[in-house]
Amino acid sequence: MAKVLVVEDEHSHAEVLTMLFILEGFEVTVAANGKDALDQLNRVRPDLIVSDYMMPLMNGGEMAKMVRAAPLHATVPIVMTSATDPQQVEQYSEHYDAFVRKPYLWDDLFAIIKRLLAPPLDV
Amino acid sequence: MLAPFTSHVPEVPVALQRLPTGIAGVDEILQGGLLKAGVYLLKGAPGAGKTVLANQICFHHVAAGGKAGYVTMLAEQHARMLEHMAEFSFYRAEAVPSSVYYVSAFTALRERGLSGVTELLAAEMRSRKVDLLVLDGLLTAAESASSLKDLKLFVSELQVYSALMGCTVLLLQSVAAEDPLSPEQTMVDGVFRLRHELAGSRVERSLQVVKFRGSATIDGLHAMQINGDGITVFPRLEAARVAEVEHVINGVAISTGVPGFDSLNQAGGYPAASVTALSGPSGSGKTLLGLHFVGQATSHEPALLFGFYESPAVLVKIAASFALDLEALCKQKTLKIIWQPYGLLGLDDLAYRLLSAVEKTRCKRLFIDGLGGFLSVRAFEERGTPFLAALSNELRRLGTTTLFAVESDDPTGFAVPLAAHGITAMADNVVRLRLQDQKELTRRLVSMGKVRGSRLDLSMRELTLSDTGLLVVPDVGGAADLSQR
Numbered sequence: 001m002a003k004v005l006v007v008e009d010e011h012s013h014a015e016v017l018t019m020l021f022i023l024e025g026f027e028v029t030v031a032a033n034g035k036d037a038l039d040q041l042n043r044v045r046p047d048l049i050v051s052d053y054m055m056p057l058m059n060g061g062e063m064a065k066m067v068r069a070a071p072l073h074a075t076v077p078i079v080m081t082s083a084t085d086p087q088q089v090e091q092y093s094e095h096y097d098a099f100v101r102k103p104y105l106w107d108d109l110f111a112i113i114k115r116l117l118a119p120p121l122d123v
Numbered sequence: 124m125l126a127p128f129t130s131h132v133p134e135v136p137v138a139l140q141r142l143p144t145g146i147a148g149v150d151e152i153l154q155g156g157l158l159k160a161g162v163y164l165l166k167g168a169p170g171a172g173k174t175v176l177a178n179q180i181c182f183h184h185v186a187a188g189g190k191a192g193y194v195t196m197l198a199e200q201h202a203r204m205l206e207h208m209a210e211f212s213f214y215r216a217e218a219v220p221s222s223v224y225y226v227s228a229f230t231a232l233r234e235r236g237l238s239g240v241t242e243l244l245a246a247e248m249r250s251r252k253v254d255l256l257v258l259d260g261l262l263t264a265a266e267s268a269s270s271l272k273d274l275k276l277f278v279s280e281l282q283v284y285s286a287l288m289g290c291t292v293l294l295l296q297s298v299a300a301e302d303p304l305s306p307e308q309t310m311v312d313g314v315f316r317l318r319h320e321l322a323g324s325r326v327e328r329s330l331q332v333v334k335f336r337g338s339a340t341i342d343g344l345h346a347m348q349i350n351g352d353g354i355t356v357f358p359r360l361e362a363a364r365v366a367e368v369e370h371v372i373n374g375v376a377i378s379t380g381v382p383g384f385d386s387l388n389q390a391g392g393y394p395a396a397s398v399t400a401l402s403g404p405s406g407s408g409k410t411l412l413g414l415h416f417v418g419q420a421t422s423h424e425p426a427l428l429f430g431f432y433e434s435p436a437v438l439v440k441i442a443a444s445f446a447l448d449l450e451a452l453c454k455q456k457t458l459k460i461i462w463q464p465y466g467l468l469g470l471d472d473l474a475y476r477l478l479s480a481v482e483k484t485r486c487k488r489l490f491i492d493g494l495g496g497f498l499s500v501r502a503f504e505e506r507g508t509p510f511l512a513a514l515s516n517e518l519r520r521l522g523t524t525t526l527f528a529v530e531s532d533d534p535t536g537f538a539v540p541l542a543a544h545g546i547t548a549m550a551d552n553v554v555r556l557r558l559q560d561q562k563e564l565t566r567r568l569v570s571m572g573k574v575r576g577s578r579l580d581l582s583m584r585e586l587t588l589s590d591t592g593l594l595v596v597p598d599v600g601g602a603a604d605l606s607q608r
Contacts, residue, residue, distance in 0.1 A: 012276060016241075
């Protein structure tokens with residue numbers, strides 16, 4: 001079962017995402033902000049991180065930068081989401097794998113997740 | 124590392140796309156329909172029409188290729204509701220359950236509370252790819268919530284769910300429409316109030332949009348009806364029809380059909396696409412003037428008679444006694460006579476029936492017999508002047524030349540309703556009819572009160588009745604003297 005770390009300060013959003021990930025067969029952990037996510041990283045060892053950008057204490061961009069710097073988690077795919085202009089998040093673009101602007105449809109988000117988690121093709 | 128990719132952003136964000144309700148009046152009020160992925164509250168007392176409205180929207184949505192889910196939190200069975208819905212023409216048995224799916228959340232609510240309902244919604248509706256969801260029984264949910272915080276959380280999660288799934292949600296709540304909005308209700312994207320109340324011996328229904336995020340709406344109370352076709356909503360005419368009338372009076376006149384009458388003004392008849400008030404007491408000749416007018420119908424100038432008093436058969440008979448063959452015109456489809464029940468319909472219902480008939484018949488001659496049919500509606504007292512102004516503008520815009528009879532108790536013809544409701548300001552032209560007693564004889568007199576944009580003969584003329592109907596006597600004789608008395 002793949003493990004996803006949902007980093008989201010908006011409680012309702014985190015709850016619904018959790019429900020939808022569970023329905024897709026994921027094991028879900030929720031962190032309320034970037035700092036909380038880093039605190040849980042070693043314990044959860046996620047296969048995927050879906051993070052909001054604007055959050056208290058530590059934003060999603062800083063969190064992604066720190067994850068990339070942690071040797072154990074440097075390759076974990078990160079999907080950044082935000083209602084802000086993508087240019088605001090651009091400065092962190094080398095630290096995440098995909099950006100999805102809010103409000104987004106679950107189907108669009110999940111299509112990206114499936115691409116990120118798909119095993120590489122043998123050449 | 125590969126550059127990150129960005130999700131496809133649709134040209135029109137989901138949040139601004141529309142979901143038409145399929146109810147023309149509602150879609151007009153909302154300027155196109157509900158916003159996709161919005162959460163809307165329909166509130167009203169039992170019997171106000173919430174369930175019918177929600178089901179009608181569902182069946183319209185699935186007819187257009189969507190999928191709808193109808194979830195009740197009540198203990199009652201769906202079978203009974205479906206039995207009632209089957210009576211409406213919008214209901215399609217074959218759409219249930221493949222396209223419209225009915226499910227009860229009663230057990231989930233009882234056993235696991237509101238979070239159980241949210242889970243059920245997410246699982247059931249997602250697997251069925253529902254993009255319109257009705258949740259019937261918000262009051263039940265509110266009563267089951269352990270705290271206001273829980274209830275707000277439930278509504279908040281519904282909003283997130285609807286946004287993530289691109290699913291529009293209708294919440295139905297059985298409370299008096301006038302109840303103030305509670306905190307959780309203020310969180311939704313739109314609130315509709317449905318009312319039904321007694322007006323004399325008849326029930327008047329209305330719909331009001333009290334909140335609608337992301338778009339302007341037509342404000343105020345809009346008349347609503349429920350019949351075999353479901354719900355019909357009539358946007359309040361004076362708020363809905365505000366487009367400027369481009370048509371200008373261009374000097375073209377439409378013959379009155381009464382010998383000697385056309386020469387009373389410079390235009391040579393009623394100016395085309397104008398509105399004329401025929402004012403006078405009972406028996407002064409208003410209806411007959413109107414019958415002459417519609418009796419001139421041709422395939423190029425079709426006519427419509429919109430009446431409240433005499434039935435079409437009686438009108439045809441009256442006209443026939445003056446050699447006006449309306450029956451033949453009806454058979455040729457150059458004339459249509461529509462009768463409306465007096466005092467049974469609302470203002471907007473009448474207006475939209477009239478405008479729809481004008482559009483359908485493309486009539487160039489319209490006779491409304493008479494204004495009393497509108498005056499008898501309770502709301503006229505409050506809305507009369509702006510309502511008539513809007514109606515007149517619409518008729519001008521449609522290019523029809525309109526006569527409407529205005530009843531007056533005043534035998535001198537200075538009709539009270541004309542002054543009381545500002546009708547003279549609304550009408551382009553006024554024809555005054557009066558009755559004058561002279562010894563053993565009662566004479567009919569006519570004068571032009573005004574003709575917009577035309578010079579006119581203000582003198583009073585006598586109207587006489589012959590075997591071929593009315594005619595204006597060229598020589599007024601003693602009529603002018605009589606008018607001075």
